[in-house]
Amino acid sequence: MELVRSDAPEVTRCIDSAGAQASRRLPAFVYGCSLNALILLIAIAVSLIVSVRAAAWFGVPVFLAWNVYVLWLLKTPRRNWVIAACADRVCIRLGVNIPEVIMLEVSEIASISMRTVEVFLYGPKPKFVEWLVIEPAHAVAESFSGHITSFLGDIKMHDPSNLGHVAVEEGRLTIGWTWCHPAQRVFIQQVVRECPSVVIAPEERSELDLNGIWHGIREKPNVQQRRMLVEAKRLGFGCKCAELLSLYRSMPLREASAYLAEIEREEAG
Numbered sequence: 001m002e003l004v005r006s007d008a009p010e011v012t013r014c015i016d017s018a019g020a021q022a023s024r025r026l027p028a029f030v031y032g033c034s035l036n037a038l039i040l041l042i043a044i045a046v047s048l049i050v051s052v053r054a055a056a057w058f059g060v061p062v063f064l065a066w067n068v069y070v071l072w073l074l075k076t077p078r079r080n081w082v083i084a085a086c087a088d089r090v091c092i093r094l095g096v097n098i099p100e101v102i103m104l105e106v107s108e109i110a111s112i113s114m115r116t117v118e119v120f121l122y123g124p125k126p127k128f129v130e131w132l133v134i135e136p137a138h139a140v141a142e143s144f145s146g147h148i149t150s151f152l153g154d155i156k157m158h159d160p161s162n163l164g165h166v167a168v169e170e171g172r173l174t175i176g177w178t179w180c181h182p183a184q185r186v187f188i189q190q191v192v193r194e195c196p197s198v199v200i201a202p203e204e205r206s207e208l209d210l211n212g213i214w215h216g217i218r219e220k221p222n223v224q225q226r227r228m229l230v231e232a233k234r235l236g237f238g239c240k241c242a243e244l245l246s247l248y249r250s251m252p253l254r255e256a257s258a259y260l261a262e263i264e265r266e267e268a269g
Contacts, residue, residue, distance in 0.1 A: 036067070
């Protein structure tokens with residue numbers, strides 16, 4: 001395992017020849033909404049100070065140019081690739097703004113698998129949270145875990161927003177499959193064709209059912225329920241849990257958010 005620059009020739013060769021490749025395609029409205037709002041505010045100000053025509057001449061071209069750029073930025077697979085596997089190596093990219101890429105030889109990978117959690121927030125329809133799990137070979141497990149943990153620590157110090165989808169758990173690297181294309185099962189099939197020597201481990205499935213928290217006695221959640229709320233928050237459902245606490249536990253929304261942060265701190269301690 002080694003860390004190499006994302007523009008290094010070996011990375012370029014791997015990307016160009018990769019038979020298995022996944023990219024993260026964020027929704028354009030999420031990425032571009034802040035500047036779109038600013039453009040709208042400026043256009044309104046121009047319409048009030050100068051004229052509606054001047055606002056249109058300014059606002060429409062700028063709005064279109066920005067959104068075309070956002071679509072190009074977010075929908076280009078080569079720019080937004082997350083993981084790529086060619087015949088003899090696998091490259092893992094943790095973020096667009098991170099210059100280093102994790103490069104693994106196929107022989108350094110013990111297995112690749114899927115981990116799925118079905119989260120029942122409210123009602124019978126679950127939300128699915130998926131990870132791609134890469135387990136290092138026994139011979140490199142110790143150095144792999146140390147290098148990756150140190151690397152993630154450095155990234156967290158400089159740009160923690162990049163670590164929302166990546167973690168090291170029990171010595172294994174987990175990559176969140178949020179907004180990733182193609183579907184995880186399709187990517188696994190691509191890996192099987194491209195790297196037949198890589199072992200595909202059985203899928204790990206688990207369930208987190210929060211339905212019992214919202215009904216019954218209107219007291220604060222018990223110990224087990226608090227742990228479930230913390231787990232749901234870590235999976236990215238903090239805002240939804242706060243809304244449900246506010247609705248069914250008679251907590252103001254701000255108090256519910258503060259309560260979730262408090263029990264997360266308690267659980268970490």
